[in-house]
Amino acid sequence: MxxxxAVAGAAxxxxxxxxxxxxxxKTQPQTLQAEAELWSAVPQAAAPRLQEPPPPPPEPEPEPEPRREPPAKPSKPAPEPAPDNSLRDAQIALEKKKQEELKKKEAAERQRKAQEKKKKEAEExxxxxxxxKEKAAKEKALKEKAEQDKKEQDKKKAAExxxxxxxKRQQEQAQxxxxxxxxxxxxxxxxxxNLQRMQGMAGASGGPNATGTALKSSGPSASYAGRLVGRIKPNITYPGDVVGNPRAEVEVRVAPDGTITSRRxxxxxxxxxxxxxxxxxxxxxxxxxxxxxxxxPPLIVLGFRPSD
Structure with a gap:
């Protein structure tokens, strides 16, 4: 509007x-001059000479140019009659319906995207x-296998x-x-x-505690073997522990001066x-x-035990 x-005012x-x-x-004075020459084909009598026209009256002074009034502002046109709003209302309603449908489509699209996102997240x-779960199951299986292997190894070690x-027990029993x-x-x-000694006791020359069978002792005394073992045993060096108390018997051959010549x-x-x-x-x-x-004695048999 x-x-x-603005356009109407400018026009x-x-x-x-x-x-x-x-x-x-149109207010400016204008001087008009004209000439005319007439010919006639029919001869006619000449008319009397025209009298000189009187001189024209002096020209009036030009009137002053009227003062121009500024153009009047165009009057405000009368209000047009109110148009029929039924068409406009229909257009507005149609536009509103389009906007609502667009909003519904946008909402449906957002809902679809949200559902797709939710579905994707659920799938992930x-x-x-x-x-x-597969990793846990695999780790559990590996752990169970390791435990089973350990049990089998422990069982194998226990069996061994x-x-x-x-x-060892059989060896100890055999020993x-x-x-x-x-x-x-x-x-x-x-x-x-002892039996032989008792049989020959009547003619024996040994002491009361003698255990020989001959009439006269010709072998070593009763304490001699202990003296020999006591002499040799301090020289025994054994780094480990002996299972049980096994006995080793050694035959020793000796010279008359006591020098050991052999042993087995x-x-x-x-x-x-x-x-x-x-x-x-x-x-x-x-x-x-x-x-x-x-x-x-030239030949002596000695026995040695770790715990003796």
């Missing part, structure tokens, strides 16, 4: 200016949970230990049986010696390390002490 009013102003300029031109979470203990057999043999020999194991203890330690101790002793009668 404002632009229309009226241009019209008033044009009228004013046209009026100013499900995949992550599945991967974690039990086998070794059984073998004990062997030792018991040797003790029985010695006891039987001692019994036979006549009955092993079952422990080679202990047997070797006894032989090294005999070699280290070199010379054996003489008996109470000043003699050294």
């Amino acid at each position: 404002g632009r229309a009013w 009226h102003l241009v019209l008033f200016l044009a009228l004013g300029l046209a009026t100013a031109w 979470k499900a995949a992550k949970d599945k991967a974690e 230990k039990a086998k070794a203990d059984e073998k 004990k049986a062997k030792q018991d057999k040797a003790d029985e043999a010695r006891a039987e020999a001692l019994r036979q010696e 194991i006549v009955q092993s203890s079952g422990n080679k390390a202990w047997d070797d330690a006894v032989l090294r101790a005999i070699d280290k002793t070199e010379i054996l002490p003489k008996d109470t009668d000043g003699r050294v």
Whole structure:
């Protein structure tokens, strides 16, 4: 509306200016001169000479140009009659409906995107949970396998230990049986010696505690063997522990002055390390002490036990 009013005002102003300029031109004095020459084909009598016209009256002074009044502002046009709003209302309603449909579409699109995002997140979470479960199951399986392997190894070690203990026990039993057999043999020999001694006691020359069978003692005294063992045993060096109390019997050959000439194991203890330690101790002793009668038996059998 404002632009229309401005255009109308400008058109009226241009019209008033044009009228004013046209009026100013018509107020200027104008001098008109004209000539005419007439010919007639029919001869006619000449008319009397025309009288000279009187001189024209002096020209009136030009009237002053009327003062131009500024063009009057165009009057405000009468308000147009109110148009029919039914069409406008229909357009507004249609536009509003379009906007509502657009908003519904946008809302539906947002909801669809939100659902897709939620679905994607749910799928990612499900995949992550599945991967974690698979990882946990794998770790559990590895742990169970490791525990099973450890149990099997422990079981195998226990079986090996039990086998070794059984073998050791059997060895100890064998050594004990062997030792018991040797003790029985010695006891039987001692019994036979006592029996023989008792049989020859009437003509014997030994002391009250003599255990020999001959009429006269020709062998070493009763304490001589203990003296020899006491002389040799301090020289025994054995680094380990001996299982049980095995006995090693050694045959020693001696010169008349007591020098050891040879030695050999006549009955092993079952422990080679202990047997070797006894032989090294005999070699280290070199010379054996003489008996109470000043003699050294040429052949002596000595027994050594770790705990004796």
